Amino acid sequence: MxxxxxxxxxxxxxxxxxxxxxxxxxxxxxxxxxxxxxxxxxxxxxxxxxxxxxxxxxxxxxxxxxxxxxxxxxxxxxxxxxxxxxxxxxxxxxxxxxxxxxxxxxxxxxxxxxxxxxxxxxxxxxxxxxxxxxxxxxxxxxxxxxxxxxxxxxxxxxxxxxxxxxxxxxxxxxxFSSCALPLDSKLVAELEAEAEDANAGRYRLHHWTDRCPEQWLEAVAALENAAGEVVSEGSETAEAEQQQLVFDAAVLRQAEDAAVAQGRRTVVTAVEHVASGRIVGLTTIGVLAQRQDVVFQDDTIVLQEHRGNKLGLLIKVANMQRLSEQFPDARVIYTWNAPENRYLLTVNKQLGFTTAGVTGxxxxxxxxxxxxxxxxx
Missing domain, CATH: 3.40.630.30 (Gcn5-related N-acetyltransferase (GNAT))
Incomplete structure (x- = not known):
């Protein structure tokens, strides 16, 4: 029955x-x-x-x-x-x-x-x-x-x-890909040297956790708005084609406050183009309140006109290093990418990400x- x-x-x-x-x-x-x-x-x-x-x-x-x-x-x-x-x-x-x-x-x-x-x-x-x-x-x-x-x-x-x-x-x-943490120190040194050689001192890194410094707030909001126009990590495919929330300083602060209220931490590395003083790339890692052994790669954005300078590699290596310093219990990081996003998939492979599966x-x-x-x- x-x-x-x-x-x-x-x-x-x-x-x-x-x-x-x-x-x-x-x-x-x-x-x-x-x-x-x-x-x-x-x-x-x-x-x-x-x-x-x-x-x-x-x-x-x-x-x-x-x-x-x-x-x-x-x-x-x-x-x-x-x-x-x-x-x-x-x-x-x-x-x-x-x-x-x-x-x-x-x-x-x-x-x-x-x-x-x-x-x-x-x-x-x-x-x-x-x-x-x-x-x-x-x-x-x-x-x-x-x-x-x-x-x-x-x-x-x-x-x-x-x-x-x-x-x-x-x-x-x-x-859907995963990478064991922390990264091997020898690999980190090699990748940092490769990225620094490519950008030749033309870029400068900035770091923060949870809340963007006031001086970069408008620049980061503008970069988030540009995410729909560039190939980015964490916001592509079907969702990228839908109507997106328009960011300004107030909306960005509200999003930060909402994450903190949920107990989530956000580790961020941004890259500034020294000559223009403009933030041209950003990567974030999300850490859950209750499980700090498992973390998630969120947005990675590099403006199209600054590609070819290993900036994606530069900011991701730096951010994963900062993550391990601040959250030493983190043992694995997961990320999702569109298969056609060769730019970030290549960077992820260099970092040691391997394919865990796919999401349809x-x-x-x-x-x-x-x-x-x-x-x-």
Missing amino acids: TSTVEIGQLWIPDSLDADDAKDFLAAVEVSRRVRMQIWGTDDLAYTPLEKLLELGDPYERQVILVARVDGRIVGTVDIALPLADNMDLAEFTLDILPEFQRRGVGRQLLEAAEHFAKSEGRTMIMVDTNHPAESLRGGAEGQLVPGSGLGFVPLASREVDFARRTGYTLQHIEQ LWQKELPNMGPRVTSSE
């Missing part, structure tokens, strides 16, 4: 110690187990406190739906609704316990999430599928290529089959329900 699947919205407790936190903890554990299944590690899983802090993000509203079988939470879908830009977008993260996959739970959760997104006026849905490196072997006949860009996902994947059957179209691929970004357009009508009663 098939058990009934019950779908409902997850209650978010005020704290993890609250009497009503049990379901929240169970939902976070579902996501952790799914990442263990995919990657063989829970490096990419939120701790319960990290997830609770993330739900306070002022730039997006998050709603979590859960699927229960016999009262047990066996699946979750995290619905992220941007609040500052891309107001037609909803991003889903769907997780089903391994033992409950291929039983219709995922389809019911996804349908419920789509209905919720439509009720919120969102018409474009993005979901991702994740594929470890060992699943990418084989010939072209077993590959599904995206609508734009390079790369592929394996046709044999359960996730790929599910996305296609539920009406999603593969749009882009992101290459899928899209589905929902029919517009029209404007929502609110009652004055």
Whole structure:
């Protein structure tokens, strides 16, 4: 006899110690187990406190739906609704316990999430599928290529089959890479010498953690705005094509404050073109509040007219060194790049990054329900 699947919205407790936190903890554990299944590690899983802090993000509203079988939470879908830009977008993260996959739970959760997104006026849905490196072997006949860009996902994947059957179209691929920390000191010396020889004293490095110095605030905001015009790390592919938040000094400060409020640390190295006094490149690494052994490469931006001077290499080596000094427990750094971003992929290879897998970004357009009508009663 098939058990009934019950779908409902997850209650978010005020704290993890609250009497009503049990379901929240169970939902976070579902996501952790799914990442263990995919990657063989829970490096990419939120701790319960990290997830609770993330739900306070002022730039997006998050709603979590859960699927229960016999009262047990066996699946979750995290619905992220941007609040500052891309107001037609909803991003889903769907997780089903391994033992409950291929039983219709995922389809019911996804349908419920789509209905919720439509009720919120969102018409474009993005979901991702994740594929470890060992699943990418084989010939072209077993590959599904995206609508734009390079790369592929394996046709044999359960996730790929599910996305296609539920009406999603593969749009882009992101290459997922990792690098052990700290970097070897001999390698660091060699790469620093190579980068310094190339820039010949024409550039100067600046460093900070969490908050940009006031003197560079406007310059960094301008650089962040230029990220959509250059090939950058951490903001490419489908998201780079959507309407982006326009940065100014106030918005940058708000973003910094939001990160600090969530307990996150940000290690930054910027590069100044000495002759013009302009900041022309920037790289950031994010450190989570609860897991400082696992860190994430965020934006790396180098303006196009300053390419060819090894600036990407220069700032990334310096920033990874600063990271290890400030956060000595960091043992691995992860990053995502578009496969066509040869510039940063080459830099990452020099640093010792290896491919851990790929993420497929899928899209589905929902029919517009029209404007929502609110009652004055």
